[in-house]
Amino acid sequence: MSTLIHYRRPANSGNNEPSPRGKVFLVGAGPGDPDLITVKGLRCLHMADVVLYDRLVSPALLEETRPGVLRIYVGKGPQKHAMEQTDINTLLITYAQQGRIVVRLKGGDPFLFGRGGEEAEALANAGIPFEIVPGVSSSIAVPAYAGIPLTHRNYTSTVTIVTGHAGYTSPGVNWEALAQLKGTLVVLMGVKALPQFTQHLIEGGLTPDTPAAVIQEGTTAQQRIITGELATIARQASEAGLSSPALTVIGHVVNLHELLSWYEAVSSDATFNNALVV
Known part of the structure; x- marks a missing residue:
């Protein structure tokens, strides 16, 4: 099992219950080695209600989430997308509007060829609170x-x-x-x-x-x-x-x-x- 630092979910967030106000964290997972995720990125995973993750994210990082967390694969490969970008944006907004803590787990860094800027724009335009958690770029x-x-x-x-x-x-x-x-x-x-x-x-x-x-x-x-x-x-x-x-x-x-x-x-x-x- 992981030797990475663990954080407890904030007490006012309950167990798997939605938070009073939803929020999206655009988290860089790093380049492949799961130990290269940042401490803040790992903390976000431990708090998440919903995780939307990319193709190159290490499976070991998904196991850092709590039991019962909704994990949705939205990866993109050459000539093959599990979900279009507009649909990913819609999911981020929808789950946040339900009061959930949403982690968009992206390979590398969200703002370097990761479409993090597009997702942040969609969230800002929808009035959804969000944070950017930079990742170690490949x-x-x-x-x-x-x-x-x-x-x-x-x-x-x-x-x-x-x-x-x-x-x-x-x-x-x-x-x-x-x-x-x-x-x-x-x-x-x-x-x-x-x-x-x-x-x-x-x-x-x-x-x-x-x-x-x-x-x-x-x-x-x-x-x-x-x-x-x-x-x-x-x-x-x-x-x-x-x-x-x-x-x-x-x-x-x-x-x-x-x-x-x-x-x-x-x-x-x-x-x-x-x-x-x-």
Whole structure:
């Protein structure tokens, strides 16, 4: 069972009874390792009457909820949505109007490609009280678990985070302009589009031998890492069978991966693993 800190539900909220006034917490669950949820995020889970959770949320976090809590899967996968965003917004509003404490448990951070802004807008327009509970973003945590610092005084002081999702066009990504920045580039949700955007970056002026890495299921026991160069990383990832969820890191900081790789050794330590939620 979990070794995470537990909080008791406020006394005036009853057991599983609705609260006098409903409220929604938009909670970032972190990137996959359940121990990376924040203390405040965990506290919200312990208080929740209803939890709406995403596809990449660790099942261990759902077990942190109280008995009888209503748990609703609203995950989105490639070409497959359990529920449309407008329906998710409606559920959040409806349950809060019933006086319930609602947790919208989102992978990573709610405000970084997580549609948390859209949900907060819907709640604000409906007059529903809400709080944003930031989460550890996969854009930072996954490279860290791969031993890749996004900034380093000897390499770069700039980081750009974009989505590589082929269907994400509001607004579209100007890859040629990104090629001119020369810092670290982190691309989320871009495995299928990897051949296209790496080519666009090269056409924009980024040298073909720029170091690159693709990391699948980062921060979990299933983490896999492929490193190479910008010109070849798409082929390497395809040959290795890498698939979603994965992110790509492009920049000279990738060269530090071999030296700073730490997670493989730690994850094989039985003593360490027994102390974690896995």
